[in-house]
Amino acid sequence: MNKGQFIVIEGLEGAGKSTALETLKECLTKQGIDFIATREPGGTPLAEQLRDILKHYQDEAITAQSELLLMYAARSQLVENVIKPALNQGKWVLGDRHDLSSRAYQGGGRQISMDTLNQLRDLTLGNFRPALTLYLDIDPVKGLARAKARGQLDRIEQQQLDFFKRARAVYLDEVTRNPQCIKIDAGQSLDDVQQSIRKIVTNFLHKPSYDY
Ligand SMILES: Nc1ncnc2c1ncn2[C@@H]1O[C@H](COP(=O)(O)OP(=O)(O)O)[C@@H](O)[C@H]1O
Ligand SMILES: [Mg+2]
DSSP states (O other), X not given: OOOOOEEXXXXXXXXXXXXXXXHHHHHHHHTTOOEEEEESSOSSHHHHHHXXXXXXXXXXXXXXXXXXXXXXXXXXXXXXXXXXXXXXXXXXXXXXXOHHHHIIIIXXXXXXXXXXXXXXXXXXXXXXXXXXXXXXXXXXXXXHHHHHHHSOOOTTTTSOHXXXXXXXXXXXXXXXXXXXXXXXXXXXXXXXXXXXXXXXXXXXXXXXXXXX
């Protein structure tokens, strides 16, 4: 049996990732493809506990280094215990965020060096990579306004605008370096975003890469 494919959706708060995930699910369901959906941080019992800490812990300041390590701890649990087993069973995996989020948020936002991020990526993921990443690009002012309209902001969503501007700059830089990563203008209407996603997924279904 062919291995499944790992497709990731990335972007800032309020970019429309969770909304896009639903569109992706529809596309795969129509094709009769068996899939699971995951989110990061989270997706296993331990990783969900780490998610809760990362988003809501108030009792003491979380250092940038601890935040980084907790993110990678959660990622390791998810990749080894859920994502790889699913792919090996031929299921596709749709990820709401993955490693690129750490490069953007902990690298760009928290200004941790790319050397450190590369080392942690090597340690945690080896050469495991998504086959396709859809990056939903949004002006952080617009994204945060959408996120605020959705409800109370969590610990990370409460960072200053500059944090998100730096995160966006990393996302944009990574998109230019990685042909597996496709940028979608998430400032468009929901209809237009959905249409872009369907087009990209249709192309991918015709020509997926099996080389991760
Ligand atoms: N293209 C869009 N235009 C306008 N509103 C959108 C668009 N995409 C998503 N939204 C809305 O913005 C909010 C945040 O979207 P969501 O998918 O939860 O973002 P994320 O998961 O990236 O934080 C939701 O209320 C959603 O309905
Ligand atoms: Mg979401």
